[in-house]
Amino acid sequence: xxxxxxxxxxxxxxxxxxxxxxxxxxxxxxxxxxxxxxxxxxxxxxxxxxxxxxxxxxxxxxxxxxxxxxxxxxxxxxxxxxxxxxxxxxxxxxxxxxxxxxxxxxxxxxxxxxxxxxxxxxxxxxxxxxxxxxxxxxxxxxxxxxxxxxxxxxxxxxxxxxxxxxxxxxxxxxxxxxxxxxxxxxxxxxxxxxxxxxxxxxxxxxxxxxxxxxxxxxxxxxxxxxxxxxxxxxxxxxxxxxxxxxxxxxxxxxxxxxxxxxxxxxxxxxxxxxxxxxxxxxxxxxxxxxxxxxxxxxxxxxxxxxxxxxxxxxxxxxxxxxxxxxxxxxxxxxxxxxxxxxxxxxxxxxxxxxxxxxxxxxxxxxxxxxxxxxxxxxxxxxxxxxxxxxxxxxx
Amino acid sequence: xxxxxxxxxxxxxxxxxxxxxxxxxxxxxxxxxxxxxxxxxxxxxxxxxxxxxxxxxxxxxxxxxxxxxxxxxxxxxxxxxxxxxxxxxxxxxxxxxxxxxxxxxxxxxxxxxxxxxxxxxxxxxxxxxxxxxxxxxxxxxxxxxxxx
Amino acid sequence: xxxxxxxxxxxxxxxxxxxxxxxxxxxxxxxxxxxxxxxxxxxxxxxxxxxxxxxxxxxxxxxxxxxxxxxxxxxxxxxxxxxxxxxxxxxxxxxxxxxxxxxxxxxxxxxxxxxxxxxxxxxxxxxxxxxxxxxxxxxxxxxxxxxxxxxxxxxxxxxxxxxxxxx
Amino acid sequence: xxxxxxxxxxxxxxxxxxxxxxxxxxxxxxxxxxxxxxxxxxxxxxxxxxxxxxxxxxxxxxxxxxxxxxxxxxxxxxxxxxxxxxxxxxxxxxxxxxxxxxxxxxxxxxxxxxxxxxxxxx
Numbered sequence: 070x071x072x073x074x075x076x077x078x079x080x081x082x083x084x085x086x087x088x089x090x091x092x093x094x095x096x097x098x099x100x101x102x103x104x105x106x107x108x109x110x111x112x113x114x115x116x117x118x119x120x121x122x123x124x125x126x127x128x129x130x131x132x133x134x135x136x137x138x139x140x141x142x143x144x145x146x147x148x149x150x151x152x153x154x155x156x157x158x159x160x161x162x163x164x165x166x167x168x169x170x171x172x173x174x175x176x177x178x179x180x181x182x183x184x185x186x187x188x189x190x191x192x193x194x195x196x197x198x199x200x201x202x203x204x205x206x207x208x209x210x211x212x213x214x215x216x217x218x219x220x221x222x223x224x225x226x227x228x229x230x231x232x233x234x235x236x237x238x239x240x241x242x243x244x245x246x247x248x249x250x251x252x253x254x255x256x257x258x259x260x261x262x263x264x265x266x267x268x269x270x271x272x273x274x275x276x277x278x279x280x281x282x283x284x285x286x287x288x289x290x291x292x293x294x295x296x297x298x299x300x301x302x303x304x305x306x307x308x309x310x311x312x313x314x315x316x317x318x319x320x321x322x323x324x325x326x327x328x329x330x331x332x333x334x335x336x337x338x339x340x341x342x343x344x345x346x347x348x349x350x351x352x353x354x355x356x357x358x359x360x361x362x363x364x365x366x367x368x369x370x371x372x373x374x375x376x377x378x379x380x381x382x383x384x385x386x387x388x389x390x391x392x393x394x395x396x397x398x399x400x401x402x403x404x405x406x407x408x409x410x411x412x413x414x415x416x417x418x419x420x421x422x423x424x425x426x427x428x429x430x431x432x433x434x435x436x437x438x439x440x441x442x443x444x445x446x447x448x449x450x451x452x453x454x455x456x457x458x459x460x461x462x463x464x
Numbered sequence: 465x466x467x468x469x470x471x472x473x474x475x476x477x478x479x480x481x482x483x484x485x486x487x488x489x490x491x492x493x494x495x496x497x498x499x500x501x502x503x504x505x506x507x508x509x510x511x512x513x514x515x516x517x518x519x520x521x522x523x524x525x526x527x528x529x530x531x532x533x534x535x536x537x538x539x540x541x542x543x544x545x546x547x548x549x550x551x552x553x554x555x556x557x558x559x560x561x562x563x564x565x566x567x568x569x570x571x572x573x574x575x576x577x578x579x580x581x582x583x584x585x586x587x588x589x590x591x592x593x594x595x596x597x598x599x600x601x602x603x604x605x606x607x608x609x610x611x612x
Numbered sequence: 613x614x615x616x617x618x619x620x621x622x623x624x625x626x627x628x629x630x631x632x633x634x635x636x637x638x639x640x641x642x643x644x645x646x647x648x649x650x651x652x653x654x655x656x657x658x659x660x661x662x663x664x665x666x667x668x669x670x671x672x673x674x675x676x677x678x679x680x681x682x683x684x685x686x687x688x689x690x691x692x693x694x695x696x697x698x699x700x701x702x703x704x705x706x707x708x709x710x711x712x713x714x715x716x717x718x719x720x721x722x723x724x725x726x727x728x729x730x731x732x733x734x735x736x737x738x739x740x741x742x743x744x745x746x747x748x749x750x751x752x753x754x755x756x757x758x759x760x761x762x763x764x765x766x767x768x769x770x771x772x773x774x775x776x777x778x779x
Numbered sequence: 780x781x782x783x784x785x786x787x788x789x790x791x792x793x794x795x796x797x798x799x800x801x802x803x804x805x806x807x808x809x810x811x812x813x814x815x816x817x818x819x820x821x822x823x824x825x826x827x828x829x830x831x832x833x834x835x836x837x838x839x840x841x842x843x844x845x846x847x848x849x850x851x852x853x854x855x856x857x858x859x860x861x862x863x864x865x866x867x868x869x870x871x872x873x874x875x876x877x878x879x880x881x882x883x884x885x886x887x888x889x890x891x892x893x894x895x896x897x898x899x900x901x
Contacts, residue, residue: 102838103839103840103841104838105837106833106835106837106839107832107833108826108832109827111828111829112828112829113827113828114827122827122829129840129842129843130840
């Protein structure tokens with residue numbers, strides 16, 4: 070495999086090709102020009118959250134330029150979806166964004182319902198919203214844990230995984246799987262809440278607040294953590310908008326946009342929740358915005374549990390669904406940002422073309438700007454704060 | 465100033481376009497070569513956020529879709545243009561830098577070009593892979609996929 | 613292995629010393645933290661987490677292939693990832709094993725029809741343990757490690773049989 | 780057994796033999812028992828699974844060298860402090876003055892380095 074061409078900027082001092090051991094004195098010791106080291110933060114790296122390959126050009130410890138090279142997990146989810154029936158596509162979409170699969174499934178279901186004009190019973194929308202919020206909390210827990218690991222804090226990761234396991238037990242009880250849910254399909258959801266789930270969720274909710282404060286204190290309360298986060302990986306408002314960033318990263322830069330409130334879907338119009346906002350767009354703001362989102366998540370789950378209606382959960386989902394020819398776009402606020410499914414149908418049994426607008430794909434595009442200028446250690450923390458999932462980036 | 469429909473704004477900028485209203489929403493079809501000027505005109509109209517850019521193989525031509533959004537008004541607009549296979553469409557990265565990655569991906573997975581792109585390398589597949597999202601490229605059959 | 617050259621392949625000294633070291637190796641397997649896709653969240657993060665704790669088996673994750681014994685291929689391997697996987701396998705020190713975790717690594721899994729996906733990791737690296745599941749539950753990953761430990765300890769049986777045949 | 784002249788040398792010889800044999804045994808055992816299969820790719824540089832790009836021998840910032848130099852300087856200083864501190868109460872008082880002079884000179888060096896900006900990182 071040919072290595073990607075190294076990034077040579079015009080002003081860069083050409084690296085002197087020196088046989089090992091024989092040092093040549095750099096021209097003009099007083100001028101002391103330094104040469105740039107081109108480094109692979111490659112596919113196999115503990116802190117790239119998957120198989121992201123970033124080519125980093127370093128001057129000593131300072132990152133001069135960075136370029137991401139993707140495709141190490143390109144599995145053709147969009148191409149395979151063109152040969153799957155409408156109720157089978159959810160299996161592929163769970164594997165696209167494998168930390169918050171329910172959001173991708175629900176986005177696809179909403180797109181098909183908008184195209185085919187299917188009316189979803191109220192209970193199904195309630196169940197979808199409840200499961201999406203539980204899934205969002207689990208996804209933010211994974212982010213919080215690995216974000217601590219990137220900054221070097223090993224302990225919070227284990228506490229957070231304990232909370233996440235308890236939450237996954239609940240999600241598994243409802244959907245049948247810890248990660249590949251197949252729960253939300255065009256027309257409704259697969260099953261109603263099994264008996265006793267509400268009790269389990271309330272029991273988990275009783276602990277959740279305390280654990281979140283504990284984890285927040287462990288990470289956010291730590292003075293060194295704050296010093297490392299403030300002022301590093303700054304993505305200002307215009308860069309964020311120009312690169313199409315959405316979700317927590319955009320809100321951290323001060324842009325007040327949340328798909329759940331601005332382009333409401335499911336039962337979000339009936340729920341009240343705030344959208345936390347940052348100001349400068351540095352790593353600390355992204356941290357504060359996401360922890361704020363986690364608190365709002367708990368509030369939402371309580372409201373959903375209280376207002377859960379009775380009724381049919383949309384069990385009659387036909388296998389031979391043939392939406393009319395046409396196109397539809399449905400967006401959902403996934404933990405990473407606006408996740409949209411652009412569905413093109415030619416009236417057949419399988420979608421003609423399905424485009425997954427994945428938030429992490431656009432949040433990652435800013436990596437060339439955000440990493441340049443900082444130290445290498447800050448680059449790793451910035452990558453962690455963007456909360457990228459390579460499954461949905463490479464599709 | 466009366467709220468101009470995007471199509472009027474484009475016509476004012478001298479770009480031939482015909483709007484249509486489908487289940488998708490406000491769709492404007494126009495000439496692929498004029499997409500850069502169209503997006504510039506729309507940027508002035510407030511459509512300052514590129515949500516997505518992707519290409520579809522419609523059997524005989526490639527249909528490109530630019531999904532832009534007016535951020536304050538939360539209005540979406542879909543610009544569509546058709547390009548023949550291995551054709552080209554101007555790169556719009558100077559107006560929307562968000563288009564950098566999707567253009568490389570569309571160029572590589574559907575076999576077309578975006579002249580003016582600063583970094584036209586392959587994004588997702590290894591050099592020499594055929595354009596996989598074309599209808600002509602078939603998936604592996606059951607026999608091939610069974611542990612060949 | 614200098615000892616087998618000196619004391620001979622079938623000598624009891626070599627076999628017994630190797631048995632001792634196999635016992636030690638099987639109880640402290642370090643795996644390469646090389647999570648490709650969804651299996652990584654389940655098999656490396658959850659299984660390494662506090663509930664399905666790997667550390668009880670002496671299994672710990674290492675960042676660099678230079679310090680690992682086991683490579684867990686957790687996810688789909690496509691044509692761009694194959695040379696990287698082969699290079700990482702080559703750069704691991706000698707007594708090394710490979711666990712193909714999940715349907716994707718074993719046979720291409722749900723993405724086997726896509727031409728870009730490699731059908732099964734055993735086309736690239738020799739695989740010791742295949743773990744079914746998509747993704748396999750953390751418990752099945754631990755069962756896989758127990759099978760691997762058995763496989764390492766059985767090497768002594770094989771060497772003793774080879775010694776008996778050689779006689 | 781009062782220490783005869785040869786006893787001291789025996790002690791040193793024992794230490795020498797003990798040291799050398801410890802190193803020899805451990806390295807020898809590992810060389811004896813290791814599975815040794817050197818390969819071409821195995822000896823190449825490990826860089827996240829991809830071929831390294833560009834030469835590794837590059838001229839780094841001079842700041843790293845200065846930091847290392849200062850560290851060595853003050854490390855040796857503490858090395859001198861230990862024996863002095865241990866035997867301080869058995870020694871006459873003027874030794875304290877000598878040490879203050881020694882520390883003063885080094886503090887002067889630190890102040891100069893600080894002023895010259897050697898500690899300043901960016």
